[in-house]
Amino acid sequence: MKRRLELTVNDECLDVEIEPHRTLLEVLREELGFTGAKEGCGLGACGACTVLVDGAPVLSCLTLALEVQGKTVTTVEGLVKNGQPDPVQKAFVDHGAIQCGFCTPGSVMSAKALLEKNSNPSGQEIREALAGNLCRCTGYQKIIEAVGSLAKPR
Numbered sequence: 001m002k003r004r005l006e007l008t009v010n011d012e013c014l015d016v017e018i019e020p021h022r023t024l025l026e027v028l029r030e031e032l033g034f035t036g037a038k039e040g041c042g043l044g045a046c047g048a049c050t051v052l053v054d055g056a057p058v059l060s061c062l063t064l065a066l067e068v069q070g071k072t073v074t075t076v077e078g079l080v081k082n083g084q085p086d087p088v089q090k091a092f093v094d095h096g097a098i099q100c101g102f103c104t105p106g107s108v109m110s111a112k113a114l115l116e117k118n119s120n121p122s123g124q125e126i127r128e129a130l131a132g133n134l135c136r137c138t139g140y141q142k143i144i145e146a147v148g149s150l151a152k153p154r
């Protein structure tokens with residue numbers, strides 16, 4: 001039997017009828033049209049599905065949609081304001097940290113969460129925050145540099 005899910009996605013209050021076994025990733029992509037979060041492994045191993053729930057990064061492939069009842073979800077689409085990319089997105093572009101782009105939404109969301117709670121992360125802290133975001137293309141260094149370029153010395 002379907003259940004009603006009420007949540008906020010990218011500042012928009014939404015409700016949707018879903019089957020209880022549906023994951024947050026499935027509901028975002030297939031029911032609500034937010035296709036930014038990607039399904040890589042579907043098993044919690046790659047980070048491509050990372051979104052923010054109440055500001056914290058979560059793997060949406062491992063999260064039941066009903067677990068976010070009443071919560072606030074941010075996907076990569078939600079980072080764009082007034083048609084302008086978020087500084088994290090811009091830094092990834094400027095530093096060549098995107099190749100095929102499949103991992104990018106997840107990596108950007110992990111970086112965003114890190115910078116929200118730590119405005120001046122060290123290289124080690126950046127590596128740790130992004131350790132769950134696998135990338136087959138970039139070799140990671142450009143991603144680390146992109147995030148590091150946003151660190152603001154206190």
Ligand code: FES
Nearest residue numbers: 040041042047061
């Ligand atoms: S698709 Fe969620 S961790 Fe890989």
Ligand code: FES
Nearest residue numbers: 099100135136137
């Ligand atoms: S840019 Fe291709 S997987 Fe990361």
